[in-house]
Amino acid sequence: MSDPDGAADREDVVSAIYLALSSRRFEEAADLAERHWATLVGSALPTLRAVADSLPEEVLAARPRWEHIKRYLGFVMTDASVRPVAYIDAPARTPHTFADRLVSLTARGIAARTSGRIAEARSLADAAVKALEEAPAASRRRLASQLADGYLQWGLSYEFAALEPESLAAFEAAFNLGVALGNHQAAANAAGELAWLHALCGRGRIADEWIQRAVTLAESTQGSAGWRRGDVLGAAVRSADGMRPDLALQQLEARPRGGVDEHRLTSLCQSVIFRLSMGSASPVRLLSELRRAEIADAALLAESGENAIVIGYAEALIHLYSDQPERALELLDGVAARGGEPFVIGTRAIVKLAAGAAPDAARDAERAIAQYAQWPRLLVPASLVKAVIAADAGDADAAAENFLAACELADENGILSTVCGISYADFMRLMELTGSERVPEAVRAFEHLPLVFAPARRRRELLTAQELRVLRGLAGDGGLADLAARMHLSLNTLKAHTRAIYRKLDVKGRAAALRAAHDRGLI
Numbered sequence: 001m002s003d004p005d006g007a008a009d010r011e012d013v014v015s016a017i018y019l020a021l022s023s024r025r026f027e028e029a030a031d032l033a034e035r036h037w038a039t040l041v042g043s044a045l046p047t048l049r050a051v052a053d054s055l056p057e058e059v060l061a062a063r064p065r066w067e068h069i070k071r072y073l074g075f076v077m078t079d080a081s082v083r084p085v086a087y088i089d090a091p092a093r094t095p096h097t098f099a100d101r102l103v104s105l106t107a108r109g110i111a112a113r114t115s116g117r118i119a120e121a122r123s124l125a126d127a128a129v130k131a132l133e134e135a136p137a138a139s140r141r142r143l144a145s146q147l148a149d150g151y152l153q154w155g156l157s158y159e160f161a162a163l164e165p166e167s168l169a170a171f172e173a174a175f176n177l178g179v180a181l182g183n184h185q186a187a188a189n190a191a192g193e194l195a196w197l198h199a200l201c202g203r204g205r206i207a208d209e210w211i212q213r214a215v216t217l218a219e220s221t222q223g224s225a226g227w228r229r230g231d232v233l234g235a236a237v238r239s240a241d242g243m244r245p246d247l248a249l250q251q252l253e254a255r256p257r258g259g260v261d262e263h264r265l266t267s268l269c270q271s272v273i274f275r276l277s278m279g280s281a282s283p284v285r286l287l288s289e290l291r292r293a294e295i296a297d298a299a300l301l302a303e304s305g306e307n308a309i310v311i312g313y314a315e316a317l318i319h320l321y322s323d324q325p326e327r328a329l330e331l332l333d334g335v336a337a338r339g340g341e342p343f344v345i346g347t348r349a350i351v352k353l354a355a356g357a358a359p360d361a362a363r364d365a366e367r368a369i370a371q372y373a374q375w376p377r378l379l380v381p382a383s384l385v386k387a388v389i390a391a392d393a394g395d396a397d398a399a400a401e402n403f404l405a406a407c408e409l410a411d412e413n414g415i416l417s418t419v420c421g422i423s424y425a426d427f428m429r430l431m432e433l434t435g436s437e438r439v440p441e442a443v444r445a446f447e448h449l450p451l452v453f454a455p456a457r458r459r460r461e462l463l464t465a466q467e468l469r470v471l472r473g474l475a476g477d478g479g480l481a482d483l484a485a486r487m488h489l490s491l492n493t494l495k496a497h498t499r500a501i502y503r504k505l506d507v508k509g510r511a512a513a514l515r516a517a518h519d520r521g522l523i
Contacts, residue, residue: 012100013039014047015107021050022110023149023185024227026059030066098139099146102128106153113157114262118305122161125154129170148178148186155193160262160306162339168197175213185227188217192230196263199234200343202377204241204414211235229256233263236270241415243452245274265300265307268293269314276318277417277452283322290315309340316347323455325355326463342371346378349385350421354457358392361385380406380418388426391433400434411440417452419443424453463504470497474510475523 013036020029033040033051040048052070060066105128113121128150132140140147155170171190178187191214198207214231218224232255239248252271257264272289275281290311300307312335319328332348335341349364365382372378383406390398410419419427427446436444446452463471473483484494502508505516517523 012103014044015103017047017051018107018110019103019149019153021054022153023189025185026055030055030059030063098131098135099143101131102143102150105131106150109157110153113160116300116303116305116307118157118161118303121157122163125157125166125170128154144177145181145183148174148181148183148190150174151177152186152190152193155190156262159193159197162306162309162343164197164201164342168194171197184217184221185224188214188221188224189228189230191217192228192232192234195231195234196237197234199237199241200377201375202241202380202413202415202418203374204238204376205412207234207238208414211238227256228263230263232256233267233270236274238414240270240274240277241417243416245278248274249278262300262307265293265297266310269310272314273317276321279451283318286318287315290318305339308338309335309343312338312340313344313347316344316351320351320354320454325351326468329355330468342375342378345372346375346381347421350381350454353385353388353422354454356457358389362389376409376413377415377418380410380415381421383409384419384422384430387430388422391426391429396433399430400438403430403434404438407439407443411442416442416446419446420452421454423456424450425456427453463501467497467501467504470494471501471513471517472523474498474501475514475517 013032017029017032020026020032029051033048048069052066055063055066105124109121109124109128112118112124132147132150151170151174155167155174158167158170171194174190175187175194178184178190191210195207195210195214198204198210211231211234214229218227218229232251236248236251236255239245239251249271252267252274255267268289272286276283276286294301294311297307301311312331316328316331316335319325319331329348329351332344332351335344336348345364345368349361349368352358352361352364362385365385368375368378368382383402387399387402387406390396390402407419410416422430431439431444431447436447469487470483473487476483480494480498481491484491487494489497498510498513502513505513507513507516514523
């Protein structure tokens with residue numbers, strides 16, 4: 001949105017500053033802050049702090065007074081973090097005009113989103129979109145030059161609420177308006193977010209097109225270094241999809257970062273996944289990095305949303321590749337319960353297969369194919385699961401048909417890494433059943449890369465949720481009677497659960513079960 005030039009109302013100025021910062025218009029934010037300094041320093045110190053901590057080095061170099069302002073604010077705001085994690089205190093107030101209402105809704109949405117209040121941000125985006133739809137055509141035309149920034153912000157709120165169709169529609173509107181009216185920054189940022197979302201869903205060729213659009217806009221415009229550049233995140237995913245995780249890491253390192261960066265947790269999780277696939281860091285170290293991030297950015301994980309989804313997904317992959325499928329499945333179930341099932345159902349099918357729960361894996365695979373036909377990243381693992389299960393049942397034709405469908409889809413969309421979710425032994429068996437000459441050449445190359453595949457499948461049954469709870473209870477003090485009382489179970493029921501646990505873990509006795517559970521990351 002735009003600067004209400006000359007407005008005396010403090011809340012109008014604060015809203016305009018937050019909108020300028022969110023769109024990386026740092027010079028505009030600094031100009032507004034300086035023009036209304038007397039008002040802001042008396043009643044809106046957090047807003048000044050947001051400006052001071054967001055200014056990139058080139059802006060600070062041209063405005064040396066802001067280095068002094070930053071030190072001053074650090075002195076008078078001793079309880080504030082050095083880096084603002086959110087654009088706080090965007091005011092809620094009674095709007096005077098339609099344009100004023102959109103500014104207020106959008107600024108409040110930014111504050112909510114960057115503070116981790118995802119449901120509130122989504123609700124405010126809904127209100128803004130509805131207000132725009134109901135506004136007279138003349139009002140919409142008067143605001144046309146400002147709406148690209150608005151749609152960009154609403155799309156981000158939908159994105160972090162894991163609402164893919166709504167976010168795609170908003171970003172496409174931002175891109176089209178930005179291109180048509182010369183707002184290249186909004187257009188490039190929208191193209192970048194579209195690149196990231198399409199890459200995330202596995203629509204690789206479409207992602208590549210949006211990456212190129214974002215790059216072209218950025219290269220044709222001076223002063224684009226501070227833009228969001230979600231296309232860099234999308235490009236990193238595309239490199240990893242093509243089995244080049246080292247290049248993906250380099251791209252992530254070059255990604256611009258602002259003072260308030262909603263994608264910083266996403267970038268960390270992608271880095272963890274890339275290094276996991278390279279074997280360049282131990283699982284313990286990677287899990288430690290995720291845990292530190294969860295503690296440092298706890299506010300951004302308080303509600304369901306993209307940040308919670310990507311951290312849970314990354315942690316689950318670490319446990320899967322550490323041969324701990326039960327723990328991986330528990331994490332994926334947690335992600336699904338927080339609204340992220342569309343992002344994990346394909347991987348969850350792979351993990352259930354790895355853990356020995358073929359019937360459950362088959363059900364997840366069928367659901368992924370039926371409900372998420374537009375997500376190649378889900379369809380590839382789902383088809384692989386069906387192929388492995390068919391091969392186990394002796395149905396060579398069905399195994400070959402599903403395996404070939406998975407390989408062709410992975411090759412067509414440039415998401416070759418998705419083929420490596422099954423074990424190398426299963427991959428080679430499916431290659432033999434299908435006939436390697438029928439498989440795309442890029443996938444055939446995996447015959448010589450056994451280390452990139454997931455660990456071998458387990459041939460025993462998966463522990464149920466109740467059995468996992470009993471197993472963890474066995475790690476405590478006291479006998480079975482005490483544990484039964486704590487869990488509100490009869491002693492006979494508890495004994496039945498313990499016998500099932502010992503059988504599935506292939507152990508004899510409580511001590512051996514606890515050792516096996518510890519080795520697998522179950523306790």
